[in-house]
Amino acid sequence: MTLAAPAPAHEAPAPERARPRTLTPRFFARHLTRFALSLTALLVASFAMIHLIPGDPLRKMLGPTAPKELIEQRRDELGLDDSIPVQFVHYLRDVFSGDLGTSFISAQPVSTIIRDGLLNTLALALLATVVALLVAVPLGMWGAVRTENGRSRRTESAFGALTGAAVAVPEYLYALALVIVFALGLSWFPPAGLTGPASYVLPVLALAIGPAAMIARVARVETLRELGSDYMRLARAKRLPAGRLYVRHLLPNTLTATLTMGGLLLSGLITGSVLVENVFAWPGLGLRTVEAITQKDYPVAQAVILVYGAIVLAVNFVVDLALGALDPKSALSTGKEN
Template identity: 75%
Template sequence: MTITLTDEPTKAPVPARGARRLTPLFFARHLLRLVVSLAVLVVASFAMIHLIPGDPLRHMLGPAAPKELVDARRAELGLDDSLPAQFVHYVQQVFSGDLGTSFFSSQPVSDIIAQGLPNTLALAVLATGVALAVAIPLGLWAAVRTHQGRRRGTETAFTTLTGAAVAIPEYLYGLALLLVFALGAGLLPPAGLTGPASYVLPVTALSIAPAAMIARLARVETLRELDTDYMRLAHAKRLPVRRLYAVHLLPNTLTATLTMGGLLLGGLITGSVLVENVFAWPGLGQRTVEAITQKDYPVAQAMILVYGALVLVVNFLVDVALGVLDPKSSLSAPTRQEG
């Protein structure tokens, strides 16, 4: 691809001969992969309750419950049917939105998910946005400062600090932020969702490690772009710094960075479980931990299904977005060469 430097705003490049473009066939392949992955997820979530040692009904009703009561409850839930019949019934429930009933609260699992999912997604999306907003300028700055081996001290500090930030689990950030800013200084709410200020600590805890990871990637991508011919030409033309970096350099470093951001969104959805428990956040995380500790199998089963489906859908959307942003991605196919 040839990138021409002018004083006009950067426009989307027109695919040259032999370029690659999105095709319905490649889109259909990724969609088929998503459908197959979701089918495997449904099978795995169904198998979970049958692979766990012990009798979940006996645990729910207590060891002293009469056998007749346990058998009646098992028949009521359809657990005395054959395994294929149970699977067919489970698939029908999933597609109808009926994910069962909690053993302990007798609340429909679909209601539990409907109440907590928006709050979990809000945390994940905000944390991804904050991570990108911090990481991209930081990575760009670090690359420009350390280009061609300059400022070894800055490079060492950047790699050391970001490496350490990635290594620390999110829930430890949450505990530290809770102790310092909520319980210590009393500046922010320590728990629950009481207003916009309640988002600050959990979003910060979730975004630190992803921001460090994306910043490292952004620096590598920026260093690669700084050594290209079009950037050398830009320097030779003595373009203003703002135009040089914001208009010409930044757009060409964003594809891999935004792809990583999209993948991290899927990870943050599942990774928010422990952070939500630290801040008593009314999302799916707290209910997931409760379901596991209480052996509330219908709720735990549904959480596996929901978290897995969210990650798969996010990854699919990232693939599609990458195909739109990067014509050389696996979602695109070569166009016919012009003779």
């Protein structure tokens, strides 16, 4: 007769897996290296812009009737007679010292033109990003709670149709519609320019509607995924109040992907606000870009390309670090940190 071994009174709990450390020096150095390499490629591309223009760029800048002496003078001022490597070294020196040249149209320092326009563009893009997130996250969470487990098919269909249509409409069409209805029709807001706080309302809405719909769709998917997780089942079993259940437990766990998209959205709004700024005659970098291209003001156009690219790279770098801090798994997707 074989006697079974007595069962232990209680089993030792399984050791908890260590939470991966993401913001280690190696993680930071890897992303910093990527940022530096991308910035180097951007500097090369912006420098090459003048040299890739077909024909003589100075002749295009100054016009076909410009005297030869003026062209030779400007060529000497810009150092275009030097070798390409020497010109690139001088270009790097000027960029990192803040000297981006002089506008051929207004004779103003390009750095001054970029600074003034960039501040207005950043204000517009930041406000649009905040508005989009404040609307999209609650809307996406509400849509997920209402349609969880196949409930309310009508709500699900309406949510998908409305947000899909909102994403499909270009920002400049929103801008035109808002101007026609709220500026020209109702006279609630100024139609153009920057004359006060009311001037921000229509351009911010024009930039925020499409991104808010897109983020709402992402927030709904993330919320549905979290609603089916074990911790949410446990929280519901405890019959926690709705505010505590959704705000304290659900919201933080749905924000990772949403905030990542919000960060990328910010860089997209900064670089993609050109048409909206032109509709509202907004004194931002987008308006300066169109003016520089149409007037063949190549020093300004060259600087705008550099600034736009640097903004995108910087925002992506910050988003990568923030994602690594919020979601430990994100670091493991690009390499081991051990």
